[in-house]
Amino acid sequence: MFSKYLTAIENVSVFPIIGLLVFFPIFVGIVFWVIKKDKPYMEKLANIPFQENDQVTINEENKNEK
Amino acid sequence: MNIEKFSYDNQIVRLFILATVIWGIVGMTVGVLIAFQIYLPWLNFDLQYTTFGRMRPLHTNAVIFAFVGNAIFAGVYYSLQRLTKARMFSDVLSKINFWGWQLIIVAVAITYTLGITTSKEYAEAEWPIDIMIALVWVAFGVNMIGTLMKRREKHMYVAIWFYIATFVTVAVLHIVNSFELPVSLFKSYSVFAGVQDALVEWWYGHNAVAFFLTTPYLGLMYYYLPKAANRPVYSYRLSILHFWSLIFLYIWAGPHHLLYSALPNWAQSLGTVFSIMLIAPSWGGMLNGLLTLRGAWDRVRDDAVLKFYVVAVTAYGMSTFEGPMLSLKNVNALAHFTDWIPAHVHIGTLGWNGLLTFGMLYWLVPKMWNTKLFSNKLATAHFWIATLGMVVWVVPMYWSGLTQSLMWKEFTPLGVLQYPNFLETVLQIVPMYIIRSIGGSLYLTGAIVMIYNLVKTAKQGSFTANEDTEAPAMEKAGGDNKKSHRWIEKRPIQFAIVSTVVILIGGLVEFIPTWLIKSNIPTIESVKPYTPLELEGRDLYIRESCNSCHSQLVRPFRSETERYGEYSKAGEFVYDHPFLWGSKRTGPDLHRIGGKYSNMWHYLHMQDPRQMSPGSLMPKYSWLIEQQLDTDIISTKINAMRSLGVPYEEGYENEALNDLQLQAQEIADDLLESGIIVEPDREIIALIAYLQRLGTDIKVKQAENE
Numbered sequence: 001m002f003s004k005y006l007t008a009i010e011n012v013s014v015f016p017i018i019g020l021l022v023f024f025p026i027f028v029g030i031v032f033w034v035i036k037k038d039k040p041y042m043e044k045l046a047n048i049p050f051q052e053n054d055q056v057t058i059n060e061e062n063k064n065e066k
Numbered sequence: 067m068n069i070e071k072f073s074y075d076n077q078i079v080r081l082f083i084l085a086t087v088i089w090g091i092v093g094m095t096v097g098v099l100i101a102f103q104i105y106l107p108w109l110n111f112d113l114q115y116t117t118f119g120r121m122r123p124l125h126t127n128a129v130i131f132a133f134v135g136n137a138i139f140a141g142v143y144y145s146l147q148r149l150t151k152a153r154m155f156s157d158v159l160s161k162i163n164f165w166g167w168q169l170i171i172v173a174v175a176i177t178y179t180l181g182i183t184t185s186k187e188y189a190e191a192e193w194p195i196d197i198m199i200a201l202v203w204v205a206f207g208v209n210m211i212g213t214l215m216k217r218r219e220k221h222m223y224v225a226i227w228f229y230i231a232t233f234v235t236v237a238v239l240h241i242v243n244s245f246e247l248p249v250s251l252f253k254s255y256s257v258f259a260g261v262q263d264a265l266v267e268w269w270y271g272h273n274a275v276a277f278f279l280t281t282p283y284l285g286l287m288y289y290y291l292p293k294a295a296n297r298p299v300y301s302y303r304l305s306i307l308h309f310w311s312l313i314f315l316y317i318w319a320g321p322h323h324l325l326y327s328a329l330p331n332w333a334q335s336l337g338t339v340f341s342i343m344l345i346a347p348s349w350g351g352m353l354n355g356l357l358t359l360r361g362a363w364d365r366v367r368d369d370a371v372l373k374f375y376v377v378a379v380t381a382y383g384m385s386t387f388e389g390p391m392l393s394l395k396n397v398n399a400l401a402h403f404t405d406w407i408p409a410h411v412h413i414g415t416l417g418w419n420g421l422l423t424f425g426m427l428y429w430l431v432p433k434m435w436n437t438k439l440f441s442n443k444l445a446t447a448h449f450w451i452a453t454l455g456m457v458v459w460v461v462p463m464y465w466s467g468l469t470q471s472l473m474w475k476e477f478t479p480l481g482v483l484q485y486p487n488f489l490e491t492v493l494q495i496v497p498m499y500i501i502r503s504i505g506g507s508l509y510l511t512g513a514i515v516m517i518y519n520l521v522k523t524a525k526q527g528s529f530t531a532n533e534d535t536e537a538p539a540m541e542k543a544g545g546d547n548k549k550s551h552r553w554i555e556k557r558p559i560q561f562a563i564v565s566t567v568v569i570l571i572g573g574l575v576e577f578i579p580t581w582l583i584k585s586n587i588p589t590i591e592s593v594k595p596y597t598p599l600e601l602e603g604r605d606l607y608i609r610e611s612c613n614s615c616h617s618q619l620v621r622p623f624r625s626e627t628e629r630y631g632e633y634s635k636a637g638e639f640v641y642d643h644p645f646l647w648g649s650k651r652t653g654p655d656l657h658r659i660g661g662k663y664s665n666m667w668h669y670l671h672m673q674d675p676r677q678m679s680p681g682s683l684m685p686k687y688s689w690l691i692e693q694q695l696d697t698d699i700i701s702t703k704i705n706a707m708r709s710l711g712v713p714y715e716e717g718y719e720n721e722a723l724n725d726l727q728l729q730a731q732e733i734a735d736d737l738l739e740s741g742i743i744v745e746p747d748r749e750i751i752a753l754i755a756y757l758q759r760l761g762t763d764i765k766v767k768q769a770e771n772e
Contacts, residue, residue, distance in 0.1 A: 026568075027310065027311070027314055030306070030307075030310045031307065032679050033304070034303050034306045034307055039304070039570040042301075042303055043298070043302070044221075045221055045223065045224070045302050046223060046292075046298035046299050046302040047290055048149060048219060048223040049145075049149065049220075049223060049225075049289055049293055050146070050293075050298065057390075062138070
C-alpha cells in the first residue's frame with residue numbers, strides 16, 4: 001500500500017544515503033558539544049539527583065564549598 | 067528567591083510498586099510452568115487454554131509489559147518528580163496510566179488464554195487492546211512532558227532523556243507494528259505480508275527490547291545507582307554520549323533477527339553493521355555504571371541493593387556484547403532457532419531487568435515508608451538465589467542450544483544427515499530443560515523472599531502518600547538571558563521531537579526500500595492465495611500459536627534443505643498476513659510440511675503426538691477434533707484479504723463457504739478411506755488443509771516444469 005506512493009518519488013533510493021549523511025554530522029556535533037562543555041557544568045548536572053526536597057539549602061552550601 | 071511549597075505523589079508510586087511485585091510473580095510463575103511443560107507434556111493439562119503455545123506469549127508479555135512495565139512506571143514516577151522538583155503534571159493522568167495499564171494486562175491475559183492473538187511476537191494483543199495500549203501510553207507521555215513543562219529544575223538530568231526517548235519510540239513502534247485490519251472484534255490481519263511483515267515485526271521486536279527493556283532501565287540506572295551509592299555518576303559526559311549513540315544506532319539494528327531469511331541481503335548486512343557498532347555505547351554505559359561505584363566497592367560487600375545493581379549492570383554488558391556477536395552471520399547460523407536465543411534473552415531479562423528492579427524496590431520501599439529495610443540478610447539471600455537461579459537457567463540453555471544446533475548440522479561421511487529425525491535432537495537436550503526449570507524456580511523463589519521482606523519493611527514503617535517539600539520556583543524568562551531561557555523552557559518538547567526524528571530516520575531508511583517491494587521480492591507465479599479452508603486452518607494455527615515452537619523458514623543451508631526441503635523464497639510469503647516464520651524451533655520447521663505426511667498422520671498426530679512420534683514433547687490438540695470450525699466470517703475474511711492486496715476475484719466471498727465445504731469433504735473422505743470417521747466441519751480438517759498446503763506452491767511449479 002505504501003509502495004504505490006513511494007515508487008512515485010524519483011530516486012527514492014538516495015534517501016538512505018541522505019539519512020546517513022544527515023545523521024553522522026549531528027552525531028559528531030554532539031560529540032564535540034559534550035567534549036567542549038566545561039567540567040563544573042558537568043558536575044552540576046551530575047549532582048541533580050542529590051539536591052532533593054528539604055536538603056535544598058544543604059546542597060547550596062556544598063556547592064559553595066566546591 | 068521565591069520558594070514554593072508542593073508535595074510529591076508517592077501514592078501512585080506505591081500502586082505501581084504493588085503491581086510490579088504482583089505481576090512479577092504471575093509472569094515468572096507462568097514462565098516456570100512453561101519451563102516444566104516443555105519436557106512434561108502432561109502439564110499442558112490437555113486443555114486448550116493452558117497449552118505451551120498460548121502460555122509462552124502470556125509469559126513474555128506478563129514479564130515484559132506487566133512486571134517490567136509497572137517497574138518502569140514506578141521508577142519513573144518516583145525519580146521524575148524529584149529530578150524536576152515538581153509533582154506529576156496531573157493526578158488524573160497518573161491514575162489513568164495506572165488503572166489503564168492494569169486493565170490492559172488483564173485483557174491480555176484473558177485473550178491470550180482464549181487463543182485470541184495476532185501471533186506477532188511481543189505484540190500478540192488484538193486490535194482493541196492495541197488501541198488501549200496506545201491511549202494509556204499517550205496518557206503517560208502527556209503526564210511526563212507536562213511535568214517537565216512545570217519543573218523547577220532548569221536542567222534535565224540524563225535519566226529524563228532516556229525516559230523521553232522511551233516514550234516517543236515505544237509510541238512509534240507500537241503504532242506502526244499494530245497496523246492491522248479488523249475482521250471482527252477479536253480478529254484482525256496485519257496489513258503487511260510476508261517479508262515486509264517480518265521486517266516490521268523485528269524492527270518492532272528488536273526495538274521493544276531496546277526501548278522498553280533497555281532505555282528506560284538505563285534511565286533508572288542513572289538515577290537509582292548514584293542514589294544508592296550516594297555519589298554522582300562516574301562521567302556525565304559519557305552518559306550523554308551513551309544516550310545519543312544508543313538511540314542513533316539501535317533503531318537500525320532490527321534486521322539482524324532475520325539473517326539467512328528470505329529478507330534482501332543488503333538489509334541483513336545493515337542490521338549486522340549497526341549491531342556491531344552498538345557495542346561501543348552499550349559498554350560505555352555499563353562502565354559508567356560500574357565506575358560510579360569507584361571507591362565504594364567496600365560498600366558493595368555489605369549493601370544488598372548495590373549487589374543487585376552490580377550484577378544487573380554486568381548482565382547488561384554481557385547481553386549487549388553477546389547481541390552483536392549473535393548478529394554476525396556465521397554465529398547466527400549456529401545460534402538462531404535454538405535455545406541459545408532464550409539464554410541470551412534471559413541474561414538480559416533475569417539479570418539486567420530483574421535484578422535492577424529488585425535493587426530499586428529494596429531501595430524505594432524503605433525510603434517511601436520512612437524506615438530501614440526489614441532484613442538486609444534476606445535481601446542478600448535473595449541476591450544469591452536470584453544470581454544462582456540465573457546461572458542455572460542460562461548455562462544449560464547455552465549448552466543445549468549449541469548441542470542441538472551441531473546435531474542439526476551433523477552429516478555422516480556418506481553425506482547424509484547423522485540425525486535425520488528431529489526428535490532425536492530434542493530428546494538429547496531434555497536434561498538441559500530439566501535443569502533450566504530448576505533455575506527458573508530458584509529465581510521465582512527469590513522473588514517470593516523479596517515480597518516477604520518488602521511487606522515486613524512496609525509494616526514497620528509509615529507511608530506518606532503526599533510528601534511535602536519545597537523548592538525555588540524556576541526563574542521566568544525575562545532575566546538576563548532571555549533567548550536561551552525560553553529555549554530551555556521549551557526543551558522537553560523540542561527534545562522529544564528531536565529524538566522522534568532521530569528514530570524515525572533510522573526506521574524509514576530500513577523501511578522505504580522494503581516498501582518498494584516489487585523490485586526486492588521476486589514474484590513467483592505459481593504462488594496462489596490460500597483457499598478459504600486453508601485460510602481458516604491458518605487462523606487456527608495462529609490461535610494455537612504453533613509459531614511459538616515451529617518455524618516456517620527453511621534457511622539456505624545444506625543441513626536444512628536436506629532435512630526440510632527447498633529453502634524458503636521471499637516470493638512464497640506474499641499472501642501471508644501476518645507472516646508466521648517463528649523464531650524458535652522447539653519442534654521442526656514446517657514450511658515444507660505440505661504433502662510430506664498423509665492426512666491420517668496429521669489427524670492422529672494432533673490427537674496425540676506420541677502415537678506417531680514416541681517421545682515427542684508436543685501437547686495434544688484433541689479439541690481440534692471435537693470442535694466445530696467457525697466459518698461465520700469467512701466472507702469478511704476474504705474481503706479483508708482482498709483489500710490488503712490478496713488477489714481473490716470480485717464476488718469470491720460469496721462462493722468461499724461453498725468451496726470451503728467441498729475441500730473439507732474431500733479431506734474427510736480421504737480420512738474415511740484410512741478408517742478415520744470425522745465430520746468435515748471439524749477444526750482439525752481446516753488445520754490439515756493448511757498444513758498440507760504449506761510450502762507446496764513451488765512444488766507445483768517444479769512438477770509442471772518436468
